[in-house]
Amino acid sequence: MTQDRPPRRPRPKKPANPLIKGIVAYCGQAGITIVEADDSRSQTDTEHDHARLQLSLAKLPKRYTVYAPLLLLPFNFSTHNLHWATVYSALTDLEKNQLFRCIAEVGFAGAVSRIAVNAPIAAEEGVDVGNESGPQAVDNSPTPRRENMLRSPSGLVPVYGDWGPPAKHRLIRPTSKDFEEAFWTSTSQHKGITQYWAPLYTMFSRGNISEKARILGSLPEAGTTNDVPTPQFAGLTDHELEERIESIDVVDFYVGIGYFAFCYLARGVRRVWGWDINPWSIEGFRRGCEQNGWGCLVVKVDDYGHIVGMNTGDLFERILEGDKTGGKNMIRCIAFLGDNKWANKVMGDIHGMGVEANFRHANLGLLPTSKGSWEGAVEVISRLNGAGTSGWLHVHENVDVRHIETMKSSIVQDIGRMVQGQSIEKEVPWTVSCDHVAQVKTYAPGVMHCVFDIQIKPNG
Structure with a gap:
């Protein structure tokens, strides 16, 4: 048994x-x-x-x-x-x-x-304050806070691996050696577009993928459950532009590592002129351009709106030489490391030297609000584009989901007043309208990241 x-x-x-x-x-x-x-x-x-x-x-x-x-x-x-x-x-x-x-x-x-x-990008960050009383002194006062203008990922906590030598100065004033020693990573999204960033110093948001698809004019990817067509991105067809897309320029007031700028380039615009105050973002943008085969020129702008390290004539020659030879030698991206409040002045000076500039789109991708750059965008679109042509501002805002229509009306009115001021100077009447509102992603409970496609059109 x-x-x-x-x-x-x-x-x-x-x-x-x-x-x-x-x-x-x-x-x-x-x-x-x-x-x-x-x-x-x-x-x-x-x-x-x-x-x-x-x-x-x-x-x-x-x-x-x-x-x-x-x-x-x-x-x-x-x-x-x-x-x-x-x-x-x-x-x-x-x-x-x-x-x-x-x-x-x-x-x-x-x-x-x-x-x-990981951690969400903080709206504010702590400020280091030197202790003049010596190392033994204890200061129990609250740590001063300031706006996180660079959108640096200050809450990111490395827990494993080699992240490069730490140094506080590297965030604001990095050297070429700092760039080389830092840890960089990359990813490819729509149409194989590659983006680079240094995770300790710059952010990457995968949640903007629907807006990238909209700029590219992409359809939903095969095998996805989303059978809703991607909403059209206003102003990127030859019919709307009344000229070929290859003849227009885009200014991106918050270019970052190229979130949206690369999509405009892949769509076929002639050139993107991008602005950012974070040197790590500009370096990531440059690396991404190089990987994607787009010629990129980095231009430093000081606190007074002056180009640093080269004169406007040298800049003009480099752009003109690339335009003549074409192909990979063409400068498809000009990355300005500086405050975008100088955009109209600096780009106007370059245009005045003889560089073709036909700005039909301004991308305003700062959250929670991009309002600080609306007036500058209006100036660029109304002054530095083809004579008598329409232009579009793509305004990114965080909006209470209950008040999206109210925000739409408010943006049209505010930009309308700015345009009116420009119209008086140029003696050309303009009209302002909102072609579309794209709801990109939920930013917080009850708060939606929206993009308002605002058209500025000469009237008569």
């Missing part, structure tokens, strides 16, 4: 999620038991005895974003739930490093080499 053997416990399935796979691998090394079911009796020992810790697969963090070789974990990675938070908080720095090593090498099979915990 054979004795019945007790049934074997089924082996836990290997997790498909690479983040969970890496965490499970670490737990195996650290003596932390992983159970497949969500057992409410699983407990964590208050003495932090790893051999007696238990976690269920259901309690492990699952969300992540990869821009190889960078892995971004959500801001609540360490506090995903009480069970996980208890285990994670008990780890020493050395143990945490081993956890992230397992995530990188086992979970993602070496495809990532840097890991960071």
